[in-house]
Amino acid sequence: MSDTPTIAIGIDIGGTGIKGAIVNTETGELLSDRIKIATPEGGKPKDVIDTVEQLLIQLKDAPKDAPIGIDFPAVVQQGRTMSAANVSKKWIGLEAEKLFEDNLKRDITFVNDADAAGYAEVRFGAAKGKNGLIIMTTLGTGIGTAIIYNGVLIPNAELGHIQIEGGDYEKKASYAAKERDELSWTHWAARLQTYYSELENLLWPDLFIVGGGVSKSYEEFLPKISIRTPLVPATLRNNAGILGAASLAVQPKVLVNVNQLVGEPTPK
Numbered sequence: 670m671s672d673t674p675t676i677a678i679g680i681d682i683g684g685t686g687i688k689g690a691i692v693n694t695e696t697g698e699l700l701s702d703r704i705k706i707a708t709p710e711g712g713k714p715k716d717v718i719d720t721v722e723q724l725l726i727q728l729k730d731a732p733k734d735a736p737i738g739i740d741f742p743a744v745v746q747q748g749r750t751m752s753a754a755n756v757s758k759k760w761i762g763l764e765a766e767k768l769f770e771d772n773l774k775r776d777i778t779f780v781n782d783a784d785a786a787g788y789a790e791v792r793f794g795a796a797k798g799k800n801g802l803i804i805m806t807t808l809g810t811g812i813g814t815a816i817i818y819n820g821v822l823i824p825n826a827e828l829g830h831i832q833i834e835g836g837d838y839e840k841k842a843s844y845a846a847k848e849r850d851e852l853s854w855t856h857w858a859a860r861l862q863t864y865y866s867e868l869e870n871l872l873w874p875d876l877f878i879v880g881g882g883v884s885k886s887y888e889e890f891l892p893k894i895s896i897r898t899p900l901v902p903a904t905l906r907n908n909a910g911i912l913g914a915a916s917l918a919v920q921p922k923v924l925v926n927v928n929q930l931v932g933e934p935t936p937k
């Protein structure tokens with residue numbers, strides 16, 4: 670038996686909705702209804718934190734000491750939000766984790782949204798039980814990515830912003846780009862073909878997982894993409910972020926700690 674808690678709360682902050690539920694982090698089951706509240710207009714930090722607080726009130730059946738994991742669509746380094754590609758610029762450089770903790774009066778684990786979704790797909794979904802180098806991609810307003818190697822998450826891969834044809838490629842290949850440019854499935858798949866080919870040539874993964882809301886229509890576009898690496902649809906759909914955030918809250922060791930990478934400073 671592991672000594673990590675089994676029940677945790679997962680909260681997934683997105684551009685349009687903030688979703689949360691109580692999770693059994695051993696089985697990946699939701700132990701409550703999934704609560705969804707619209708993301709406040711403008712997505713400013715204080716408003717988002719207030720919304721998360723309301724959501725937690727609604728998850729009243731959670732044990733009082735249940736760990737809380739929250740994911741957010743930006744780079745999260747040492748608890749700070751460091752980017753804001755598709756959210757209010759007010760998040761850039763903010764000590765977001767601390768701000769949530771001060772307001773909620775609880776410890777939280779704060780992570781990137783694609784990292785949470787990717788970790789969940791490896792624990793409970795499309796890549797359950799698989800080792801090797803797995804890259805999760807979420808096709809939505811932007812492109813979120815997660816790198817998981819033998820079950821360990823290497824946080825903050827921002828491969829949606831890879832430069833192809835002289836520009837940030839999430840602007841061309843995200844689902845929002847498909848909608849904006851009114852692309853057919855075939856034309857969008859051609860852009861995805863360029864994208865996944867570039868990624869596989871740079872990183873040589875064993876598996877790509879394709880997530881985001883549009884992945885429920887995977888039959889329309891995945892068969893049109895021809896690359897060497899297996900490319901499979903995500904299976905956890907709307908719950909991936911919640912499940913991953915909750916699981917990371919009870920497994921903080923799977924997040925590579927920066928001190929392990931650079932070592933503690935040597936005393937003089």
Ligand code: BGC
Pocket residue numbers: 741742743744752754755781782783784807810811812813814827829839
């Ligand atoms: C952001 C990522 C985020 C992704 C999906 C990108 O624009 O840079 O941090 O994971 O969108 O929300």
